[in-house]
Amino acid sequence: MEARDRSVEAWFNRVRSGQLRLPRFQRFEAWDYENIAALIDSILRDLPIGSTLVLEIGEREPFVTRPLAGAPAPVERCTEHLLDGQQRLTALWRSLHDLYDDVTLFVQLKAPEPDEDGTAPSRITRVKRWLNKDGRRFPVWADDAVQVYSRGLAPVSLLQPSDISARRQQWCDQAVQGDLQASRDLENALRDLQEKMKRFNLPMLVLDVATKPATALDVFVKMNTSAVPLNAFDIIVAQFEARTGKSMHDLMIDLRKKCPALESYVSPEQIVLQTAALRADRTPAQASFFQLDLSDVAAAWDEIFDGVNWAVQVLEEECIFDGQRLPTVTIMPVLAALHKYMPKKLDEHGNARATIRSYVWRSSITSRYENASATRSLQDYRGLRDFLAGTGARNAVPVFNDADYPLPSVEELIQAGWPKRRETLARAVLAASIKAGAIDIADGNQATRQRLANREYHHVFPDSLLRDDGGLSDRESSRALNCLLITMNTNRNISAKEPLKYLSERIDRADLGEPVVRDRLRSHIVPFEELKVGGYFEIASPEERTKKIRADYEAFMRTRADMVRASLKALAEGRNWPNEGA
Structure with missing residues (x-):
């Protein structure tokens, strides 16, 4: 040099x-x-x-x-x-x-x-x-x-x-x-x-013409000193081309073009490397990426692409449309890596798909991936792979162990925080409501990938009511069970109105009356009767007003928690709820 x-x-x-x-x-x-x-x-x-x-x-x-x-x-x-x-x-x-x-x-x-x-x-x-x-x-x-x-x-x-x-x-x-x-x-x-x-002199270090490509590549990786250092993907891209003669950049451009929804969930570069690592029976973590046989990755690229595309399809079928509503990103490379083992025959495929649904939801509502998620995802991948291939038992998959990873209790659901934050169970509660249909209570449109851009997080019991007159903290008022995902216009129209008032307005304005409003609330897994409450400001005593607000809020939260838990249980069992019932 x-x-x-x-x-x-x-x-x-x-x-x-x-x-x-x-x-x-x-x-x-x-x-x-x-x-x-x-x-x-x-x-x-x-x-x-x-x-x-x-x-x-x-x-x-x-x-x-x-x-x-x-x-x-x-x-x-x-x-x-x-x-x-x-x-x-x-x-x-x-x-x-x-x-x-x-x-x-x-x-x-x-x-x-x-x-x-x-x-x-x-x-x-x-x-x-x-x-x-x-x-x-x-x-x-x-x-x-x-x-x-x-x-x-x-x-x-x-x-x-x-x-x-x-x-x-x-x-x-x-x-x-x-x-x-x-x-x-x-x-x-x-x-x-x-x-x-x-x-101005911009000096250079020169490798002469006799330098072998492998040596030049090694020097490139070790000496890159730019203001934005190389990440694992940058290094592997270079190694991939040197080893296979193919451009991973070109492959990634093709992946983005053919699966445009992928980027709304996760970095395409990250999921490709994680999927390749799992397929190689390694943890989907950076240390594993550098141990991959890149010739094998190149040979299996079509299968990796099909798997990633299928992972997106599975999430869409579960009505999880983007990363903001995805409870845990850990599941995506696991799904992608499992695709090659999915049975092709109709009934066998349907049974396997129910197991996959169970995996998605149990991963989202239990504590399975709260710690050591890379190691645990590899363990679950191995168990699911063996089960789908007919060489292992379903109950051998760790995530399905009810003793170690029980479904959330009613109390845990009540305590789940605001779903806009990165809390797995809170996002799972919201995801279940979207799976239920999440029909807007005013315009009657169901939540879809395209419509989510116009949806906002809304407090069912108004935040200002609970805090100013109910004496509750932000943590107590901003909980997953007190959240609806509704359109911007509906949210602005409801604003801080008492539940009874905005329900009455919706009933008056809905062409088919109360049954329509009941159905729309049910599509969010929201009870109707517990929202027919209000009249708080007709109560003269501040203490009595606070007491009634708290009592109504608690009754609503407990009833909804029971409903949500039944829904999550059905999904965790692999049923295509709500079509197959709770």
């Missing part, structure tokens, strides 16, 4: 010609605009920004490559692979060519004064950009030389290390509105900044 110097101008020339390219296994852009602005500011202050890692190329490229993001199509033969430094070079190329759609970077023409502690503020200003409905880019001033200059700014793109003298002169003339001397002074100042950018 050899250390060399190279100016930003020389780097740009190689990017422009295509002599420098990225190995396909490199991840995509990971820097945010704060990192990008800090990079340019560091260059203008002559501060070091690290080094790059380059592999020299002979007659034959060892890796499949692609140009940097935003770079033109290559016109010359590739002579170098950029193994480390992609984020820095891509950030420089795109910002200095103004290639970001949602931001424009500007440089302050006068360097800001240091703060009291001696810290120099950044000289780079980021301006957020957007298009209006007519396609016009805002803010408009950011494209107006006069207004930009009046703010003491100039576009960073005027500092790019190439011959842009004509464009720079034109911008300066426009900015100062024809003042020849001011234009020349401004142009000279920008030229000085451009020269600083051109001459």
Whole structure:
């Protein structure tokens, strides 16, 4: 390995010609605009920004490559692979060519004064950009030389290390509105900044042409020093391509395209690695990812894809439509890995599907995955795999052990917190209500994946009523059993009304009267009679009012807890509730 110097101008020339390219296994852009602005500011202050890692190329490229993001199509033969430094070079190329759609970077023409502690503020200003409905880019001033200059700014793109003298002169003339001397002074100042950018040295470590691909890959993994370090997936992508000659990035793009709902639950990259680990009889954790035989992963990719797609299908059939309503993500790779063992014959498949349903719900309502979830998911996977393959007993699967993992009691259901928080049982209660149909009590529409975007979490007994007049804490009022998922319009209409009042309004406005409202509440597993309460503010005594509010709330919570527990029990037994009854 050899250390060399190279100016930003020389780097740009190689990017422009295509002599420098990225190995396909490199991840995509990971820097945010704060990192990008800090990079340019560091260059203008002559501060070091690290080094790059380059592999020299002979007659034959060892890796499949692609140009940097935003770079033109290559016109010359590739002579170098950029193994480390992609984020820095891509950030420089795109910002200095103004290639970001949602931001424009500007440089302050006068360097800001240091703060009291001696810290120099950044000289780079980021301006957020957007298009209006007519396609016009805002803010408009950011494209107006006069207004930009009046703010003491100039576009960073005027500092790019190439011959842009004509464009720079034109911008300066426009900015100062024809003042020849001011234009020349401004142009000279920008030229000085451009020269600083051109001459800035971004050093590199060079692996010569004799370096074997495996060695280059190993160095890439060990020496990556970017501001956003490589994660397990980034490393495995590189190893996967070196081992198989296939692009995992391309496979993941195809997965996202064919299974677009997956990303609403979990990171596709994460579930692929977790599924592969389980299929290899390893825990779905990072330590296992690096022990995978990537040739086996490549050979089984279609099965992994089918499994992941099936896992999403199972959750959709259980009316769990996204990660916000998914009680535990632990189940997803287990489902994906089990797909290959599902029987194909009709009745056998139906029986196996009931077991899968039982697994999904028992995992969500018991304490099975509260601790050591990776190890326990492997244990459950092994037991379910053997059962589906006909070599093991169903009661040998740990999650089905009632003694160790009993269903929640009525008291535990009452204590379950607000489902918007990451509490497994609380989310399971909400998931069961969506499984029941969750028909909006005003507009009559059932909850679906598409409609969830317009649904809000609503307190059945108003939060303000319980806290201000019932004397309850936020934890006591914001519980899963006091939650409905209803449309935004319905939620705004109900607001803080007493249950009896908004029920009466719904009955009056429903064409079919009270039976319709009863059915809609039942679709949330909500009792009707216990909500026919109110008149609290007709009670003169504050103590008696508080007592009645608390009594009504407790009665509602206990009745609903009984109903929810019966529903969860049916689901945990594998029944397709509510179609198959509780």
